Amino acid sequence: NRTEQNRTEMASVYQHYQAVKGISPTVDEKKQQQEEKKKKKTAAAAAAAQAKKGGDGAAAASSSSSSSSSGGNSSNSRRRQKQREKAAAKAKAAEAAASGEKQTFSADKDKDFADWYEQVLRFAEIVDKRYPVKGMPVLRPAGFYMHNKIMNLLEAEWEKQDIMKAQFPLLIPRSFLEIEKDHVKGFAEEVFWVTRGGSHPFEDGQEYALRPTSETAMYHMFHIWVQSFRDLPLKVHQTCNVFRYETKQTRPLIRAREIHWNEAHTCHETAAEALENLENAYSAYLYLIQDCCCFTGQRLRRPVWDQFPGGEHSDVMDTVMPCGRVLQTIGAHYLGQKFAKVFDIKFRDQSNQYEHAYMTCYGVSTRLLAACLSTHGDNSGLVNPPRIAQYQVLLLPVVQKRSDRSTVDKAHEYAAVLRAAGVRVVVDDSTKSPGDKFFHWELRGVPLRVEVGPRDLKAQQVVLVPRDTKKKESAPAATSEQLVQAVQDALAALEERLRTKAFEHHRTHLSTCTSGSLEEVKQLLYERGGFVRVPFHSMGKDGEEADKLIHEATGGEVRGYVPGEEAPPAGTLCIATGLPAKHWGYVARAY
Numbered sequence: 001n002r003t004e005q006n007r008t009e010m011a012s013v014y015q016h017y018q019a020v021k022g023i024s025p026t027v028d029e030k031k032q033q034q035e036e037k038k039k040k041k042t043a044a045a046a047a048a049a050q051a052k053k054g055g056d057g058a059a060a061a062s063s064s065s066s067s068s069s070s071g072g073n074s075s076n077s078r079r080r081q082k083q084r085e086k087a088a089a090k091a092k093a094a095e096a097a098a099s100g101e102k103q104t105f106s107a108d109k110d111k112d113f114a115d116w117y118e119q120v121l122r123f124a125e126i127v128d129k130r131y132p133v134k135g136m137p138v139l140r141p142a143g144f145y146m147h148n149k150i151m152n153l154l155e156a157e158w159e160k161q162d163i164m165k166a167q168f169p170l171l172i173p174r175s176f177l178e179i180e181k182d183h184v185k186g187f188a189e190e191v192f193w194v195t196r197g198g199s200h201p202f203e204d205g206q207e208y209a210l211r212p213t214s215e216t217a218m219y220h221m222f223h224i225w226v227q228s229f230r231d232l233p234l235k236v237h238q239t240c241n242v243f244r245y246e247t248k249q250t251r252p253l254i255r256a257r258e259i260h261w262n263e264a265h266t267c268h269e270t271a272a273e274a275l276e277n278l279e280n281a282y283s284a285y286l287y288l289i290q291d292c293c294c295f296t297g298q299r300l301r302r303p304v305w306d307q308f309p310g311g312e313h314s315d316v317m318d319t320v321m322p323c324g325r326v327l328q329t330i331g332a333h334y335l336g337q338k339f340a341k342v343f344d345i346k347f348r349d350q351s352n353q354y355e356h357a358y359m360t361c362y363g364v365s366t367r368l369l370a371a372c373l374s375t376h377g378d379n380s381g382l383v384n385p386p387r388i389a390q391y392q393v394l395l396l397p398v399v400q401k402r403s404d405r406s407t408v409d410k411a412h413e414y415a416a417v418l419r420a421a422g423v424r425v426v427v428d429d430s431t432k433s434p435g436d437k438f439f440h441w442e443l444r445g446v447p448l449r450v451e452v453g454p455r456d457l458k459a460q461q462v463v464l465v466p467r468d469t470k471k472k473e474s475a476p477a478a479t480s481e482q483l484v485q486a487v488q489d490a491l492a493a494l495e496e497r498l499r500t501k502a503f504e505h506h507r508t509h510l511s512t513c514t515s516g517s518l519e520e521v522k523q524l525l526y527e528r529g530g531f532v533r534v535p536f537h538s539m540g541k542d543g544e545e546a547d548k549l550i551h552e553a554t555g556g557e558v559r560g561y562v563p564g565e566e567a568p569p570a571g572t573l574c575i576a577t578g579l580p581a582k583h584w585g586y587v588a589r590a591y
Contacts, residue, residue, distance in 0.1 A: 105443055109379055113323035117251075117374060124382050124444050126373070127252045135250035135257030139366075142444065143253075145390040147369050151239045151262050153292055153387070154364065157284035161277075163235040163264050168217045170241075171208040176216035179342055187212040187309070190244040192257075210243040215310075215361060218265050219343040226357060228348050229269055233277070234357075237264035253370035254327060254591055261365035267345060267357040271336070274358035278332055281362050282315065285330045288364075292387040293372040294495055295319060295502035297329055298510070298531060300560030300586055305544040308361075312336040318559055318588065319371045320509040324529015326559065326588040329371050332362035373445075375502050376468075382445025383467050385498055386491040391426040393418060393487060394446045396437060398453035411452050414462070414483060421484045423491075442467065448490050452477075462486070466494045506530075512584075516575055522554040525589055532556070536585030537574035546576035556587040 105123035107116040121127050126143035139147060155165060171194060177187070192210040196202065211217060218236070226234055239262045246257050264281065268274040282299075290296050297319035307314040308331070317330035340346065340356040349355045369388075376383040386392045395418075397411035408429045415425045426446070428437050441449065449465040451472075456462055460478040464486065465471070475486035509530025513521050516535070524532045534550070537543060539561055547558045561583045568581045575581075 105381060107379065109322060109377060113321070113374075116377070116379075120373070120377055120381055120443075121252055126382075129252060133257075135246055135255075137252045137256070139260070142390055143369075146372075146384070146388045147260060147366055149388045149390075150288065150293070150364075150368060154262055154284070154288055155237070155239065157287065158237050158264060161235070161280055161284065163237050163266070165238065166236040167238050167240070168211075168214055168221070170211055172211050172214075172217045173204075174207045174209065176220060177209055179216065187244070190246065192243045192245055211240075212244050213242055214238070214240075214263055215265065215339060216343075219339055219345060222265075222267055222345045222357075223343050226267055226345050226347050229350055231347060232267055232269045232357065233273065234267040235264070235277070236266075237262060251591070253366040253373075256366070259365050261363050263361065263363035265359070265361045267340070267359050269347075269349070269355075269358070271358045274336075274360050275334060278315070278334055278360045278362065281360070282330070282332055285317070285332070285362075285364065289317070289329065289368065290499070292385065293368065294385045294498040295372060295375040296506050297371075298326075298506070298586065299562070301539075301563050302560045303539040303543055303547065303558055303585075304541050305547070306558075306560070308333040308335075310335070310338055310342075311361075312338065316560065318531075318586075318590070319375070320506055320530040320588075321371065321374050321591075322505075324509070324525070324589065325591055326531070327367055327371050327591050329368050330362070330364055333360065335359040335361060375505065376498050377445070378468075380439075381443030383498065384445035384447055386447045386495055389445065389447055390424065391444075391446050392424045392448065392491060393426070394441045394449045395425055395427045396434075396449055396451045397427075397429055398434065398451050398456075400454075404454065407452060407454055407457060410457055414450070414452065414477065417480045417483055418487060421488075423484075423487060442470075447494050448487065450487065464490045466490060466497075468494055468497055513575065516573070518550065518553040518575060521550070521556065521575070521587060525554055525556045525587070529589075531559070531586045531588045533584045534558075534575040534587050535568040535572045535581030536561070536583050537577055537579040537581055539583055539585075546574060549576045550587060554587065556589045558585040559588050559590065560586055562586070 105119055107119040109116040121143075122129070124142065125140045126146075127137040128140055129137045131138050158165070174193075177191070191212050194208045194210065202208065222234060225231060242259045242261065242263075244257060244259065246255055248255060250256055266274065266277055268277060297317040299315065299317055302308075302314040302316060311333040313334050315330075315332045315334075316328050318326040319329045321327055335358075337356040337358055339359055345357045345359070346354050347357060372385065372388070373382055376385065384390075395411045395415050397408045399407050411427055411429065415427050418425045426441075428441065430437070432440070438449075445467060447467050449467070451463040451465065453463075456474075456477075459474075460476065461474050462477045462483065464473050464475050473490075475482075475490070477483040477486070509528065510533070511524045511528060511531065512533040513524065513535075521532050521534060536558060537546065539558075543558070551557050565584055568584060572581045573579065
């Protein structure tokens with residue numbers, strides 16, 4: 001098979017060489033080319049038949065296991081339909097690949113979000129999954145730019161709050177992880193271990209973990225750095241990679257084995273100062289997500305059984321994705337004095353007495369980027385918020401003849417003006433057709449297209465085309481000030497439209513179960529998606545079994561509750577146990 005593959009590849013290269021040099025193929029070469037075409041058609045037909053057979057089998061299996069309830073029947077019907085559509089798509093892709101046809105982006109976000117997500121990340125060149133280590137795709141330049149821009153915006157907020165940037169080692173001794181038992185228990189099955197350097201064991205005889213998170217590495221040093229109340233508060237952060245052996249299905253930016261993120265860790269003199277710091281951090285995250293990335297989510301406090309291992313409580317943001325599932329985009333944890341006692345992080349207070357520090361930690365990862373791209377994208381590709389976009393403006397000279405240099409030169413002149421004003425601009429003066437250019441840049445999500453043609457030059461104007469609406473509108477460009485103002489106004493308007501649409505999406509995916517029936521919860525989760533509020537008896541450890549009952553009955557889980565939210569009316573019973581309900585539990589299906 002490898003020999004045949006090499007022969008085919010060499011024949012293709014030779015044909016390209018002939019075409020470039022203008023060499024006509026011989027009779028034997030023509031015959032060989034015809035045979036190759038027949039082989040490709042046969043392979044394509046076989047691949048399509050196999051994919052169709054697989055789709056029919058999946059549909060039959062789904063049909064045989066349909067639920068007796070009306071909610072179950074409708075959800076099974078949808079799953080069968082999706083299976084058939086996926087099988088057809090795979091058949092089409094297999095046929096295209098076998099025939100040598102170039103594949104392009106073509107996905108319906110509403111009908112099959114999972115397929116849309118995989119395709120848009122690939123064709124918009126955000127990530128490349130072809131690196132041969134599971135769960136470790138390559139962040140391509142466009143994807144890395146946006147992730148890095150998000151990190152830079154966040155780091156600027158941390159600097160305002162006097163949270164200083166540091167860098168801690170990647171390797172963590174096993175003995176560090178074993179100091180805090182609850183903490184290591186939460187990560188035990190996810191750790192990558194380094195057992196030797198070259199062919200030799202390490203000098204101290206230990207094994208080292210690739211950091212799954214940095215608490216133990218940082219807190220070893222905090223023990224050394226914190227001696228007096230004058231050393232507090234101690235606040236540091238780092239932008240780095242962490243590694244977790246994720247055993248579930250990996251998904252780029254969402255569930256990976258190498259995670260790109262920013263994490264912050266702090267020590268304080270009092271609990272009140274630590275909690276205030278946590279609120280300040282959450283405010284910075286809201287600015288980053290709502291103002292810069294133009295989406296939102298639900299702030300929740302995790303139940304005890306699902307909080308950060310070794311912490312006192314965890315406050316998170318869960319964002320509703322287009323498919324109806326939720327994705328955690330913020331994790332902020334109050335650690336109290338637990339880690340300080342374990343790592344002996346103590347200081348002499350103003351009364352000259354030893355006291356353990358009060359601590360917090362919080363972080364965001366590429367999940368934030370995943371939620372942003374998923375929320376705003378459409379069937380033409382990405383729609384990037386201006387503040388994180390690699391290019392905010394596409395300047396497109398529209399010319400009828402290649403010899404029309406005046407229009408092209410004017411486009412570059414406009415680009416220079418916009419760059420001087422701080423706008424990130426790309427000019428496409430290539431020889432591609434306008435349609436090809438539109439497709440290329442719309443797929444990549446450039447927020448604003450600015451067109452300039454001969455008529456526009458005479459009228460001293462440009463044509464603005466926002467990525468989200470694609471509606472053309474003329475704007476004056478007689479002066480640099482007019483051009484800059486028009487572009488900035490258009491970007492600000494687009495940003496506000498994205499934000500309004502995303503907030504509305506969140507609002508319409510928050511339901512309350514009024515019947516007290518788990519069947520209603522299941523129906524809402526699968527038909528509407530997002531969160532379903534249910535009366536729940538306890539967010540303590542004694543509520544974990546009730547959460548399992550909800551999961552078995554609905555496929556969702558109790559993601560948490562809103563501290564301070566008014567409790568269910570007196571006499572309301574827990575939807576799972578029948579005990580008096582003390583909280584509204586937010587149930588959702590999650591990644």
